[in-house]
Structures are given as structure tokens and as C-alpha cells.
Amino acid sequence: xxFRQLFDSESSTYTYLLGDxxxxxxxxxxxxxxxxxRDLKLVGELGLTLTHVLDTHVHADHVTASxxxxxxxxxxVVGSKGGAACANVQVGHGDEVRVxxxxxxxxxxxxxxxxxxxxxxxxRVFTGDALLVRGNGRTDFQNGSASQLxxxxxxxxxxxxxxxxxxxxxxxxxxxxxxxxxxxxHNPRVAGRSREEFIAIMExxxxxxxxxxxxxxxxxxxxxxxxxxxxxx
Amino acid sequence: xxFRQLFDSESSTYTYLLGDxxxxxxxxxxxxxxxxxRDLKLVGELGLTLTHVLDTHVHADHVTASxxxxxxxxxxVVGSKGGAACANVQVGHGDEVRVxxxxxxxxxxxxxxxxxxxxxxxxRVFTGDALLVRGNGRTDFQNGSASQLxxxxxxxxxxxxxxxxxxxxxxxxxxxxxxxxxxxxHNPRVAGRSREEFIAIMExxxxxxxxxxxxxxxxxxxxxxxxxxxxxx
Numbered sequence: 001x002x003f004r005q006l007f008d009s010e011s012s013t014y015t016y017l018l019g020d021x022x023x024x025x026x027x028x029x030x031x032x033x034x035x036x037x038r039d040l041k042l043v044g045e046l047g048l049t050l051t052h053v054l055d056t057h058v059h060a061d062h063v064t065a066s067x068x069x070x071x072x073x074x075x076x077v078v079g080s081k082g083g084a085a086c087a088n089v090q091v092g093h094g095d096e097v098r099v100x101x102x103x104x105x106x107x108x109x110x111x112x113x114x115x116x117x118x119x120x121x122x123x124r125v126f127t128g129d130a131l132l133v134r135g136n137g138r139t140d141f142q143n144g145s146a147s148q149l150x151x152x153x154x155x156x157x158x159x160x161x162x163x164x165x166x167x168x169x170x171x172x173x174x175x176x177x178x179x180x181x182x183x184x185x186h187n188p189r190v191a192g193r194s195r196e197e198f199i200a201i202m203e204x205x206x207x208x209x210x211x212x213x214x215x216x217x218x219x220x221x222x223x224x225x226x227x228x229x230x231x232x233x
Numbered sequence: 234x235x236f237r238q239l240f241d242s243e244s245s246t247y248t249y250l251l252g253d254x255x256x257x258x259x260x261x262x263x264x265x266x267x268x269x270x271r272d273l274k275l276v277g278e279l280g281l282t283l284t285h286v287l288d289t290h291v292h293a294d295h296v297t298a299s300x301x302x303x304x305x306x307x308x309x310v311v312g313s314k315g316g317a318a319c320a321n322v323q324v325g326h327g328d329e330v331r332v333x334x335x336x337x338x339x340x341x342x343x344x345x346x347x348x349x350x351x352x353x354x355x356x357r358v359f360t361g362d363a364l365l366v367r368g369n370g371r372t373d374f375q376n377g378s379a380s381q382l383x384x385x386x387x388x389x390x391x392x393x394x395x396x397x398x399x400x401x402x403x404x405x406x407x408x409x410x411x412x413x414x415x416x417x418x419h420n421p422r423v424a425g426r427s428r429e430e431f432i433a434i435m436e437x438x439x440x441x442x443x444x445x446x447x448x449x450x451x452x453x454x455x456x457x458x459x460x461x462x463x464x465x466x
Contacts, residue, residue: 006406038406045419152369172238173271176409186278 001102002046005167006039007173008032009109011062011212012170015039016126019048020100027052027099028075029119030169031065032115033213033224036059039065040072052099054078056128056169057116060142060213077223080106086223091117102141107156111149112137112207118157124165124201125180131157133175134187139202141210150195157190158184234335235279238400238409239272241265244295244445245403248272249359251280253333260285261308262331262352262359264298265403266457272298273305285332287311288320289361289402290349291453293375293446300456306422310456313339316348319456324350340389344382347372358397358413364390365401366408367420372435374443375450383428391417396435 002019011032018037019026026048031039043050050073053066057080062065066077067086078097079087091097093108097119105120116137119126129137130152139146157166174201185191189201210216219226235252243264250272252259259281264272276283283306286299290313298325299310300319311330312320313422324330326341330352338353342363349370363385372379390399413447418424422434443449452459 006410007240007409009407035407042408045415174242174268175275176238176240182278 002026002048004042004046006035006042008035008062010034012172013059013062014167014169014171014176016167017042017046017048018099018102018121019043019046024048025051025100025102027054027102027104028065028069029054030056030059030128031069033065033068036068036072040069046112049073050075052078052097054075054097054104054126055084055220056118056126056130057113058083058142058217059129059169060113060210060216060220061170063216063219063226064224066215067225070223075195080104080108080115080117084221084223086225088223093117093198097206104232107120109149109156111132111139111145111147111152112142114143114145114148120160122163123161123163124167125157125160126167126169127157128169131166131183131187133166133171133173133178134183136187136189137170138205139209140205140207141151141213146199147195149202150190150198152189153187158190234401235259235281235314237275239268239275241268241295243267245405246292246295246393246401247402247404247409249400250275250279250334251332251354252276252279253335256333258284258333258335259418260286260287260330260337261298263289263292263361264302266298266301267297269298269301269305273302281391282306285309285311285330286318287330287337287352287359288453289313289351289363290346291316291375291450292362292402293346293443293449293453294403295445296449296452296459297457300458303456313341313348313350317454317456319454319458326350340344340351342382342385342389344372344380344385345375346379347376349385353393353397356394356396357400358390358393359400359402360390361402362398364416364420366399366404366406366411367416369420369422370403371438371440373438373440374446380428382435383423383431386420386423387428391423416419445458 016029237250249262
């Protein structure tokens, strides 16, 4: 398998490129619109064909490249049920996404947003903003729910094998990856915390409103298009 | 093996943590002084003991954490021959560095600086500033030599198997890793270029002087200490 972790420093977003070495089919997870040229150049140089784009949720902090990538490559855009209506395929817990011989299992991990999913591929899980390195996504907009996120973390993600490598959608401290075991032991908001403690922590973060949210959320519901398409997608 | 890629966004430096799962001994490659607390916290959380610190060369753009890490952990500082005199061990081409059961092979890859080495561990090579993703380090100070770097790239690194994963000391475009095969095919300065073409490209970069060079180079010759130690190290 070909695997590349890519970073957008403006939004501190990680994008993942995964390619199946036998069919040369490839997928981008959580691509950022400003990085389309970089990402497609890499896809081409690696001799891959982009067939799928996966978003873990409707992002509030950057605009997805899914729509532009679909236009330029005919890739299938995959989102979650309740997420972007413009996606070609909307997936929910227990569904699978096949990219060549790579089989991603969809895990519903709501709480950061109500449409958040994680994608499990073997011993790697792409958690979006549900689980970050020693952190987790905020829960104060887009139908976020600290209680629901607590369940997603402790009853879904933390039931994966400890060795599972966790690839988040963001990091702000120079970390690139963690593992389920590490987060079960060392995540300061979740490890050893009750649901009530977790909810209290999340309620007391008092984070500023995301700078791009008014642009990004409607754009991302339309696969990154900042004006409605003729189809209203 | 435990493997973590860490990033310092101020200097765009990658630091690598590698741990041997049997002995729990660990090494940091190219650590940055501002990130000592982050890096030691991670070492501890992973249940590792830092026994070695490796620098690929005397850096001009950031200050190494090697001396501080040695003081705080008693780790052995490894540098290259002709590099920092403060290192406990100075290695050259063909030498090995053993960290538990991990065996790093030293490859002399001068040209960015005259003391630049790469560390090969199985199918991964840590190339410092000799080989970057679709790029290479500049050659206009610290006894750099474009001609020498051309040899290091084409006669040393490009003779490794194509599948070898290349982990550089820096990236400025959100890439995290490449492979020898990719760089042989797609590195715009080297792929298909003659020595003369490469030298001409390097001579015409006209890069600004590194902002921190006057601080960083003397500090790094003293393992990150900005004033001489009583021993003059």
C-alpha cells in the first residue's frame, strides 16, 4: 500500500493519500481546496489514479477539495449520512468503502459534529476531528455533543486494538500520529475521565468561533463550491 | 519498532523518534531545542528511555536539542566526523549506531554541509538536508558543495533500493516522506540532470541568508549551548 500524510499549514489539516499497489487506485481523505494541485501532482507522480475522495465530516475550518477533485478526476465523493448532500455516496456505521483492494470500514463517531465518521483500514484509523493526538474536536457547533463524543471515543474508537494507529484530521503541536493505546492512557480529556468530567471540560473550553466557519460549512455541504451549483448541490 | 515523525513549525524541521520495542531504548534524530519538553513527554508516555540523540549535520536554521537532552537523560550524542566536537561519538561512512536492536548505518552524504550524514535503518533513510521531498538542501555555506552533493545524491542515496522511504529534516510544502524511486524520477533538480546542470541550478538559487545562522551554527557546534561550556565544548 502507498501511504502519504500531507499537511496544510494554513488550517493545520492532515490529508491522507492511500493507494492500492495492485490496481493503482487511490483515495484522498479530507483534502483541502488550496492543496488540490499539490495533491494531484503527487497522485500522478506515484502512478496512481484518484478514484475516491473521503471526508470524515463537514468541516468548519477549511474548505474541502472534494468537488474540485471530482471535476478534475471523476473521483467518487464519499461523505457520511447527514453530511454533505453533494456526495456521490453517503455512508454510515458498518458500511465499507472499497478502493481497489483497500477496504475501509466506516465507524460512526459523532460528537464533534453529528455527521462525523472514522474510516478504519487494517491497523490504521482515520478519525477526523473525533480523536486527535492527546485531544479531540470541539463540540460546540454543527450539532456537536460532548456526551455523544464521549461515547464515540470510549465505546467505538477505544474498543479498537491498542496498536491501531490513529491518523487525525488536525494537529497543532507537530504530532503526526498516535495509537489507540496511547490515547486510552494519556489523552488528558478522556483517559480515566467520567462522562461528566469530559462534558465539563468541553463546556469550559470557551474557544473562539472558527474564523472560516461561515464560509466553510455551506461550501463543504456543497463539496467545496462556494456558490450553489445549478443543480442546487 | 515505534516510529514517530514530529514537526517544528517555526523552523519547518522534522524530528524523528524511533524506539526499539524489546529493550524500550529510543533515539531522537535532529531534535529542536524549543521542542524538548514535547519530545521528552512523548518518550515517557511511550514507555521509552532516550539513549541516543543523532544529528545529521550542524544545522544553520535551528538550534539542536542534543545538549539539553543529554543533560536531562544522559543520552549519548552522536554527530558526524567534522561536525560538532561536543558529540560523544563522531561517526563516518560505514559506521553503525546501535539503539537497542535498531542498527543505523551511517552514509556520508556531504554537500549541503561538509559534515552531512544520512542514517539508514532497514527500508528507511533519514537524509537530513541532503535529500528533501522533490528538493535538496542549499550548498552555499558551511563548506557546502553542489558538486559533492550531486555525488551524495546520485552515487550514495540513489543507489539504495527504490522502495526506501526517505525522511528528510525539513519540508515546506506539507509533504512528510518520499521514496528513493520517486526522487530518482521526479526530483526537479536531480532527475535526469547532469552534474553541470545541478551545479548551475544550485548557483542560481540566490537564497537569503538563514535568519538564525549566526546563532545556530556556533550553538550547534556546542550541542545547542549558546555560550561556551566551562570545558569549552
